[in-house]
Amino acid sequence: DGGITQSPKYLFRKEGQNVTLSCEQNLNHDAMYWYRQDPGQGLRLIYYSQIVNDFQKGDIAEGYSVSREKKESFPLTVTSAQKNPTAFYLCASSIAAGGPISSYEQYFGPGTRLTVT
Amino acid sequence: GENVEQHPSTLSVQEGDSAVIKCTYSDSASNYFPWYKQELGKRPQLIIDIRSNVGEKKDQRIAVTLNKTAKHFSLHITETQPEDSAVYFCAANGDDKIIFGKGTRLHILP
Numbered sequence: 001d002g003g004i005t006q007s008p009k010y011l012f013r014k015e016g017q018n019v020t021l022s023c024e025q026n027l028n029h030d031a032m033y034w035y036r037q038d039p040g041q042g043l044r045l046i047y048y049s050q051i052v053n054d055f056q057k058g059d060i061a062e063g064y065s066v067s068r069e070k071k072e073s074f075p076l077t078v079t080s081a082q083k084n085p086t087a088f089y090l091c092a093s094s095i096a097a098g099g100p101i102s103s104y105e106q107y108f109g110p111g112t113r114l115t116v117t
Numbered sequence: 118g119e120n121v122e123q124h125p126s127t128l129s130v131q132e133g134d135s136a137v138i139k140c141t142y143s144d145s146a147s148n149y150f151p152w153y154k155q156e157l158g159k160r161p162q163l164i165i166d167i168r169s170n171v172g173e174k175k176d177q178r179i180a181v182t183l184n185k186t187a188k189h190f191s192l193h194i195t196e197t198q199p200e201d202s203a204v205y206f207c208a209a210n211g212d213d214k215i216i217f218g219k220g221t222r223l224h225i226l227p
Contacts, residue, residue, distance in 0.1 A: 033214070040126065042206060042219035043161070050213060058214070090160065094215075104149055104210050108160040 003027040006091050006109035013085075013116050021076045021112045023091030030096045032074035033106065036060060037088040046089075049074055050096070078114065085116045119144040119211025123218025131226050136197055138221045140207035141189045147209040150183060150190045155204045155220075164205075165192070197225050 004025040013019045023032065034046040045058030049068040063082025068074055074093075078085045090111045095103035120143040130136045142150075148169035153161040167174045167181045167190065174181050178197075183190040194201055202225045207218040 031213075035217075040219065042123075043217040045214060045216075048214055104215055105151065105163055105166070106153075106161075106215060108162070110160050 004091065004093055004107050004109040006089075006112050008112060009110065011112055011114045013114070015116055016080045017116075018080060019078050019085075019114065019116075021078065021089055021091075021114070023074045023076065023109055024072055025074075025093045025107075025109075026072060027093055027107060028071070029093035029107070030071070031094045031103075032068065033092045033094075034058075034064070034066065034074070034076045035090045035092065037090055037111075043090065046076065078116075085114060088113050119147055119209055119216040121207060121209050121216050121218040123207050123221060125221060126219065127222045127224070129224040129226055130197055132197055132199065134197055136194045136201070136223055138192045138205055138207065138223075139189060140191070140209075140218050141187075142209040142216075143188065144209070144211050145185075145188065147211060149210040150181070151208050151215070152181060152192050153206040153208065153217075155206065157203070161206060194223075197223075199225050199227070201225050 007022045031050050033048040035043040044060050046064050047066040049055035052071050055066050055068050065077045091109040092106040123140045151166035154164045155161040167183050178195045180193040204220045204222050206220045208215045
């Protein structure tokens with residue numbers, strides 16, 4: 001279970017405020033991902049990064065932003081432009097994106113439950 | 118891009134019986150198909166995966182089958198136990214990422 005951490009576990013914010021979710025890994029993985037989990041919606045990809053200083057939009061990137069200044073860190077900012085930000089957010093990492101098939105295995109963090117009122 | 122459909126969304130089976138979850142995918146170039154289990158309040162974890170050069174893979178009570186022609190793959194759990202209660206996600210690789218199905222909530226009835 002160790003190796004990828006997210007903080008905090010629960011986060012509460014007022015509508016209109018930006019909030020940043022932390023994700024750190026010490027697995028030396030190149031690729032990192034952010035997913036949003038809503039009941040009945042599965043795991044929807046927000047953003048992903050294959051390498052430092054580079055990232056790509058996933059399926060539901062609107063209202064979110066990310067940075068990848070360090071290999072170990074991939075913070076997600078939920079902006080006030082995100083219409084329905086209340087959700088469970090999961091960060092994951094993998095050895096690499098693409099390349100050998102075995103590098104796709106995702107290691108998930110424990111998640112952050114964000115509530116915006 | 119890749120699209121993964123998963124059925125059923127909810128499944129209830131009697132303890133000791135078998136459970137089957139089915140997924141279809143759209144991209145014929147996909148060649149890696151993992152299954153993740155997420156227990157209540159916990160993170161998803163990989164339980165088994167299958168690659169396109171194999172039709173079936175088994176690990177104790179869990180097995181996966183892959184039909185590349187039909188583009189579908191299935192998870193089979195035999196002799197189900199209470200600890201099998203969880204949400205199960207299938208997935209397939211697409212470009213440089215993994216695409217997940219919407220999940221199946223499995224209930225094991227006593």
